[in-house]
Amino acid sequence: MFTTLRLATYASLLTLGGLASSASAANLKVVASFSIIADFAKNVGGDRVEISTLVPVDGDAHVYEPRPADAAALERADVVLVNGLQFEGFMSRLVETSGTKAPVVEVSKGIEPLKTAEEEHAHHEGEEHAKAEEHVNASDDHGHEGHHHHGEFDPHAWQSIHNARIYVKNIADAFCQADKAGCATYTANSEAYRAKLGELETEVKAAIDTIPQDKRTIITSHDAFGYFEHDYGLKFIAPEGVSTEAEASAADVARLVDQVKEDKASAIFVESITNPRLVDQIASETGLKVGGTLYSDALSSQEGPASTYIDMFRYNVNTIKAAILGS
Template identity: 45%
Template sequence: MPRVSDVLLVRRRHWLQALLALALVPWAAGGQAQGRPLRVVASFSILADLVAQVGGPAVDVTALVGPDADAHVFQPAPADVKRMAQADLVVVNGLHFEGWLTRLVKSSGFKGPVLVCSDGLPTRKAVPGQGHSHGHDHETADPHAWQDLANARHYVARIRDALVAARPEQAAALRERAAAYTAQIDTLDRQIRAEFATIPADRRRVVTSHDAFGHFAAAYGVEFLSAQRWNTDSEPSAADVARLIRQVRQQRATALFVENISDPRMVQRIAKETGAVVGGMLYSDALSAPGTAADTYLKLFHHNAQTLLAGLRRSP
């Protein structure tokens, strides 16, 4: 029969082991959280791709507004609320691009960091008489800052810093990926500038569905005409369309383009009324579906530039 002292010793050992196990639970959970990819929710597909390019295996990123979808008119679903609630980091554009974001964050109860990629960039506002066929609210900034590759470098740097803050143990790899991706951005930027320089300045005039390419216009010296404003949540008026048709005729803009997020009928009407030719598809606010022409940000930018160049070179 075991002695009382032996029984007490065994019980004491079990008690100490139980305390140790309880003490290790928070450490193990923390270690597991650090070991898994960072859960990132991006507001739309272009930002999700930038996060994926910089984060690589360190992130698990999803986009609330997916390929070929319009973030201007997005309506969050219950699944989006759940996804937001489970995120470690939320990445958004800012500049009032995601008008639904504040409500979504509040509904989800998300308390984590929200990275606004456009913070720190100089804002671009509409300038009357410079290719705009309609009135803008001149106190509102153009949110489509990613349409300038120089601004994409700023986005990448902010994403890199946010990911490093969240996963400091992977800082070296994250910085290396960001540097390599920025080098690709710079190479494409130089190529596009050189190609547009071959087109006479007075022939760089095109028509698009909505005014999403102002940053592209300023960066690469192309004039864009459109009937619809920065936001697509309302249809252009008949007067806006008629005014644009007159402007296309007067300025002899012969290169027309539809967008992946827009109804093509307005551009087709303008083509019919003016005799201009629809030159192809542009990707403004969203990537294309996986495995297609513009399923990453750099592919999108390259596709848009080459489509515009081809249309301008065909113009008389």
């Protein structure tokens, strides 16, 4: 009888083990291109998703080189989440190499993209020429729509909390499409998280309201805060453009130093993904004190101050405020 009981117990354990394995296998396999999108996905998916992140925390997506393990992760994926707006330059090649059949979802879909500073400059210079072309192409409603050359739009749209809420909605929709049984959970999680983001935005605006208008110009390493500037009223200037791939030239730095003196910048910050050498040089030439580190394109590790999107935004605002106001 003892043997019979042992066999029955063993069979039960095997059954339970099989159920646990099936439950684990049933989880939606999600690949996120970088840590900020992965955090959004965790908040939407909860326990129903298994998330892999390509560019790690504190990593720079602008210069990331995919590994063989990344292609394997995409091959196994049910959903692939990317920012879009040409942020992940490595992604199209990786998708092709992996042979993945998973949908590749651009989570920035539906936001109002901002042109890069370089594009705005080119736009103003060529405005008259564009007006002439407009007349020629007036009959072609779709002639240029959707045709984006590299660098036309600023891809850092998550630096607007309003846009982050759109990202989260897009992720919930993608999960619902891939896992209809879990749609009610994804929708509820999305709505709860979007409510938290709304509270965060109220907090951010209140904090920035305490900064005097004449002290709202600051310097960062690269031009990653255009949406933050647009939504919250700080002015960011940077020696590098929207990508960290190209280093600023001596002429770029000289122009920036002149601009800092003219605009009377209040603080300068290092970014977590960039080399601080350039910022240190500008600080030395302008007499500004480095006010700390800001997180632009990646979250910190769990031990760091910006391990979630909400923590990142709150930390950045508090760091900026403390550097300018000295509190």
